[in-house]
Amino acid sequence: xxxxxxxxxxxxxxxxxxxxxSWRKFADxxxxxxxxxxxxVDTLNRKLDTRSGKxxxxxxxxxxxxxxxxxxxxxGQDICHCIESTVVDAQxxxxxxxxxxxxxxxxxxxxxxxxYDPHPDNPTAWTVCRQQTSIRIKPLxxxxxxxxxxxxxxxxxxxxNSVKGREVMERICKYLEAESRGIAL
Amino acid sequence: xxxxxxxxxxxxxxxxxxxxxRSAYHNCFNRWYSEKFVKGQWDKEECLSExxxxxxxxSEHLDDxxxxxxxxxxxxxxxxxxxxxxxxx
Numbered sequence: 001x002x003x004x005x006x007x008x009x010x011x012x013x014x015x016x017x018x019x020x021x022s023w024r025k026f027a028d029x030x031x032x033x034x035x036x037x038x039x040x041v042d043t044l045n046r047k048l049d050t051r052s053g054k055x056x057x058x059x060x061x062x063x064x065x066x067x068x069x070x071x072x073x074x075x076g077q078d079i080c081h082c083i084e085s086t087v088v089d090a091q092x093x094x095x096x097x098x099x100x101x102x103x104x105x106x107x108x109x110x111x112x113x114x115x116y117d118p119h120p121d122n123p124t125a126w127t128v129c130r131q132q133t134s135i136r137i138k139p140l141x142x143x144x145x146x147x148x149x150x151x152x153x154x155x156x157x158x159x160x161n162s163v164k165g166r167e168v169m170e171r172i173c174k175y176l177e178a179e180s181r182g183i184a185l
Numbered sequence: 186x187x188x189x190x191x192x193x194x195x196x197x198x199x200x201x202x203x204x205x206x207r208s209a210y211h212n213c214f215n216r217w218y219s220e221k222f223v224k225g226q227w228d229k230e231e232c233l234s235e236x237x238x239x240x241x242x243x244s245e246h247l248d249d250x251x252x253x254x255x256x257x258x259x260x261x262x263x264x265x266x267x268x269x270x271x272x273x274x
Contacts, residue, residue, distance in 0.1 A: 016223040023218055027211045040201060042243055043210070046236070053227040055218075090227050176219070 003151045004134040005158065009166055011127045013173040015118045017180075018127040019088060019095045021172035022116065026061070031168045037064045037161060039079070053090040058083060061099065065157070074142045080104055093118050107143050109136040110154070133158050203242035210235040 011018045025031065026041040040062040047056040066078040081103040088095045095116040101109065112133045119126035135154050137147040201207070213232035221231070 016219065019223065020215065020219040023215055024211075027208075027215075042201075042203070042207065042247070043239070044243075048227065048230045050228050050230065053222075053225070055222060055227070088222075090222055090225065 002134050002136045003155060004132060005155055006133075007131045007159075007162060009129045009131075010119055011129060011169065011173060012125065013127060013177065014125055015093050015095075015116060015123075015127045017173055017176050018129070018169070019116050020176055021169050022095065022097070022114075024172050025165065025168055028172065031172075034164050034168050035161075038062075039064055044083075055086075055088040055090070057086045057088075059086070060084075075104060075107060077104075082110075105138075107138055107141045108150070108154070109138070110134070112158075131162060133162075202246050203239060206235070206239040206242045210239040 013021075026035065026038050032038070038061065040060070042060045043057060044060050045056075045058040048054075049056070061082040061084055063080045063082060064078060065080045066072060072078060080101055082099050082101050084097055084099040086095065086097045097112075097114040099110075099112045099114075110133065112131065114132075115130045117128055117130075118124070119128045133155070135151050135158075137143050137150055143150050210232060213235045217231045221227070
């Protein structure tokens with residue numbers, strides 16, 4: 001069974017700034033308190049296609065995901081490793097991030113896709129972010145019997161974390177805006 | 186990238202031994218991304234020396250098992266990257 005959730009958010013900042021903020025989201029030390037579930041982010045690979053203007057990046061995310069006690073009891077760990085693949089097309093102005101868990105895969109598969117595109121109503125000043133999360137409990141795993149409950153808890157956690165993520169993104173955008181004004185002066 | 190309990194305790198500072206190289210790379214990358222890449226200057230890859238130092242540190246310190254698992258997952262993920270292998274930078 002698969003559960004999918006979609007969210008949309010409009011940033012009143014240009015695409016260039018929002019995607020810059022996205023790169024800084026996990027890296028800036030002051031955000032670590034807000035996004036305390038992110039323990040480590042490391043870049044594993046990067047590639048720039050110098051002809052098309054596409055940038056490919058793979059990062060490893062270590063996430064603290066304790067989950068409800070009944071899940072912890074079965075899984076026996078509260079750390080999850082994820083791989084995040086990002087493609088930024090500077091020419092067409094699109095950024096796509098896909099994150100999947102690599103650990104705990106025999107229990108659960110979570111895939112999160114985020115896209116940042118210029119907003120069709122105001123493409124030079126606004127950016128639309130579309131986020132889709134799908135959660136799949138493996139049918140024969142020890143979690144299967146309580147799949148619905150786990151999925152619900154998992155989804156709640158994702159919603160909470162994506163609200164925090166948006167707050168951080170808005171804060172970095174503001175900071176970058178101020179910085180660019182400073183340079184412009 | 187230790188997964189030990191001490192990582193969880195220190196939420197504000199990373200205990201990763203590569204943190205120094207990582208932030209040097211991030212600083213360089215973020216500048217390049219905002220000031221050049223998104224503005225159409227993507228003909229040249231930058232931050233190469235920062236990247237090499239960071240990468241070397243990672244491969245030394247990432248737990249072997251962890252690294253191989255990540256790399257396997259990355260290979261499985263490879264479909265995203267296909268079709269652009271003609272011009273590795």
